Amino acid sequence: MSLPKGELPPNRARRKTKVKRVTTLIVAVSVFLSMFSPWLTSTAQAAPGNYLIVLDPGDGGVVGATGPTGLQEKVVNLDIALRVRDRLVGAGYRVIMTRDSDNPVSLAQRVDIANRNNASVFVSIHTNAVSNREVHGTETYFSSRGAPYGFHLANHIQSRVVINTGSQSRGVKDGAFFVLTHTTMPAALQEGEFISNPDKEALLRTDAFRDKIAQGIFEGIVNFLNEYGAATISPTNYTYRAAYNDYQRTPSSLSPGQQVSFPFAVRNLSNFTWSSSPPNQVNLSYHLYDSRGRMVTSLNGLRSPLPRNVAPGEVVEFTATIQAPTSSGNFTIAFDMVHEGVAWFSQKGAGMERRTFSVGGVAPVAPIILAVAPSPAEKSPSVSKE
Ligand SMILES: [Zn+2]
Secondary structure, three states, X not given: OOOOHHHOOOOHHHHHHHHHHHHHHHHHHHHHHHHHOOOOOOOOOOOHHHOEEXXXXXXXXXXXXXXXXXXEHHHHHHXXXXXXXXXXXXXXXXXXXXXXXXXXXXXXHHHHHHHHOOOOEEEEEEEEOOOOXXXXXXXXXXXXXXXXXXXXXXXXXXXXXXXXXXXXXXXXXXXXXXHHHOOOOOEEEEEEEEOOOHHHHHHHOXXXXXXXXXXXXXXXXXXXXXHHHHHHOOHHHOOOOEEEOOHHHOOOEEOOOOEEEEEXXXXXOOOOOEOOOOOOOEEEEEEEXXXXXXXXXXXXXXXXXXXXXEOOOOEEEEEEEEEOOOOOEEEEEEEEEEEOOOEEOHHHOOOOEEEEEEEOOOOOOOOOOOOOOOOHHHHOHHHHOO
């Protein structure tokens, strides 16, 4: 791994027959699968395509750790990571690489790629080095200061790498590496072997050994997702809650067609980080209704993006922009959050925030709040800025 020290803070008969046939088929398929995939844990809970794996080939750019005969860690890391990527993609998973060339990438950039894309898991791939050339073996890190379930991810990866390579297991270790403490999803850092050990350096030069490490990491990730994916990171386990702290600044009177921007603040009361970027970013959306409660469809679908990822509990301030209908009258605007392509918060039981406003010289109405934000505690005017 050899990172600078600063990075370590640390019908019936017929149906019966059919059922029997199907059962027989399932058993046959299961037996077939278990013959060829003995490493698979029992239950696959969700389609692989639901999961995004961010692979992080360690180092890059400057020459880092180097073996006795000159093999460079950064080269081995990238090559193994690409082999893991190919296996994951081949199995239907979505994968993003923090680097796929020798370009230097900062630790903050690596973390940002994972958090911004709302990755399901983050796996950093390294090769170990120490001054003592006799040291060898494989180890996998998680951080007790990182997102939950990192230990389980590391544990699955460690056991499969050891089984595939036959390397000595140095165990699963708790290490406060930057990429493990700043990522918002289960994260692990794998050290395949010691490039500083002459025998292991020679092995690390071979396709066969790199394939064994890659296969182990791949199997570990798949086993982790099969065991914990649905329980911890499936969209079906998301809660959708938000508190709108700053709707008071919504204008109460507008001219026809007028577009206006104003500051808005919202607190994340969900159990997941709101991503500010696709594919499943969270946006503030607006629905306009006339005085008879009919939606003004011409202005439906307006959105304000979040300026950054927002962790659970955080308040984010941003600019909301609404446009008044071109006809005069009294209208209501409803603020709702939307997890694009996944869920409307209001459809998941979260309250919308509504406010009335007048357009075009109609006698202004006093702002009336028709709905209550989810949590009374969140209504305090003082929480809009943090
Ligand atoms: Zn490294």
